[in-house]
Amino acid sequence: MQIAQPVQSPLSADLGEILRCLKCGGRLEADTSGGFVCPACRHAYPNAKGIARFVDAQHYASSFGFQWHRYPKTQLDDSEDRQSERDFIMRTGLHPEDLKDKLVLDVGCGMGRFADIATRWGARVVGIDLSAAAEVAARNLADRDFVALQADVFALPFAQGSFDLIYSIGVLHHTPDCERAVKALPQYLKPGGRLAVWLYSAYNPWYRFSDLYRKVTTRMSPGRLHGVLRVAVPTINVVDSGLRAVPIVGRPLSGIVRHLFPVNRSVQRDWRVLDTFDWYSPAYQSKHTYEQVFRWFESCGLEDLHVGEVPISVRGRKPLQRH
Numbered sequence: 001m002q003i004a005q006p007v008q009s010p011l012s013a014d015l016g017e018i019l020r021c022l023k024c025g026g027r028l029e030a031d032t033s034g035g036f037v038c039p040a041c042r043h044a045y046p047n048a049k050g051i052a053r054f055v056d057a058q059h060y061a062s063s064f065g066f067q068w069h070r071y072p073k074t075q076l077d078d079s080e081d082r083q084s085e086r087d088f089i090m091r092t093g094l095h096p097e098d099l100k101d102k103l104v105l106d107v108g109c110g111m112g113r114f115a116d117i118a119t120r121w122g123a124r125v126v127g128i129d130l131s132a133a134a135e136v137a138a139r140n141l142a143d144r145d146f147v148a149l150q151a152d153v154f155a156l157p158f159a160q161g162s163f164d165l166i167y168s169i170g171v172l173h174h175t176p177d178c179e180r181a182v183k184a185l186p187q188y189l190k191p192g193g194r195l196a197v198w199l200y201s202a203y204n205p206w207y208r209f210s211d212l213y214r215k216v217t218t219r220m221s222p223g224r225l226h227g228v229l230r231v232a233v234p235t236i237n238v239v240d241s242g243l244r245a246v247p248i249v250g251r252p253l254s255g256i257v258r259h260l261f262p263v264n265r266s267v268q269r270d271w272r273v274l275d276t277f278d279w280y281s282p283a284y285q286s287k288h289t290y291e292q293v294f295r296w297f298e299s300c301g302l303e304d305l306h307v308g309e310v311p312i313s314v315r316g317r318k319p320l321q322r323h
């Protein structure tokens with residue numbers, strides 16, 4: 001009689017190679033519950049609600065846990081709308097041939113909209129997120145070559161030189177120290193591997209008033225702020241559209257409203273509320289210049305630097321050999 005062997009997916013084989021204990025640096029082994037354990041120091045990384053936890057709390061990122069549970073699929077592409085795919089290309093400059101058959105790390109994966117694209121293009125993707133959003137990503141991409149872990153960019157449970165590509169879109173400016181977060185990543189690239197980040201731009205003057213409002217909104221509970229924005233965002237949009245219909249003075253007046261009350265103006269209603277919440281709720285939000293980000297990439301030894309279509313997007317390559 002033949003005994004059936006458990007089938008290991010290519011990604012679970014990758015995880016066996018790349019996962020490391022945060023306490024002692026030892027290799028991790030999968031436990032029976034879907035978590036991991038370190039055979040060397042016995043530290044356990046338990047599975048809770050379907051994902052392995054490498055942090056004990058969401059810390060400052062709980063507003064993101066709220067938003068991605070509240071809007072788990074709004075920004076996920078479907079057969080009619082490929083907005084996230086367009087965003088991915090514009091913010092990374094990467095195309096399907098750059099991801100096919102690659103082992104990829106998505107830093108701050110949220111509910112998984114960009115890992116959706118990367119896996120569709122043939123990559124095996126590990127998504128990490130500090131918040132409970134990782135649970136949503138795991139559910140959204142349960143049928144993909146994808147694994148979500150709850151982990152912190154400042155303490156990643158991977159061996160150096162693990163990934164062919166690391167991308168992080170709209171995340172690192174939401175940490176307490178964006179520069180340190182960017183500089184934490186190149187060590188996990190294989191030689192020749194690529195890093196692509198997209199950060200908020202310091203060049204945009206429209207942010208001034210929102211910076212003022214954020215002093216209040218970041219102190220509100222996520223539920224309360226969301227309640228306010230569900231009313232305020234559609235109201236501002238109605239006022240704005242009404243003004244734009246008024247001949248001669250309408251457009252300048254609408255410009256003033258847009259300047260005074262910056263809210264997202266996507267076509268889809270839920271997307272507008274979600275993105276406006278994403279702007280006003282996070283505890284940390286920094287803005288950056290190309291000069292800064294180039295300096296950070298270069299100081300980590302990355303080369304072949306390129307900018308993407310939407311500021312501030314920068315990608316670079318780890319040299320094949322250290323010069």
Ligand SMILES: C[S@@+](CC[C@H](N)C(=O)[O-])C[C@H]1O[C@@H](n2cnc3c(N)ncnc32)[C@H](O)[C@@H]1O
Pocket residue numbers: 061064065107108109110111112113114128129130131133151152153154168169170171174175278
């Ligand atoms: C604006 S969302 C972007 C999510 C996703 N990249 C997208 O564009 O849909 C920012 C994400 O970064 C995560 N995040 C913030 N600080 C983090 C950290 N220190 N380590 C890992 N993820 C972090 C948040 O939990 C949140 O899900």
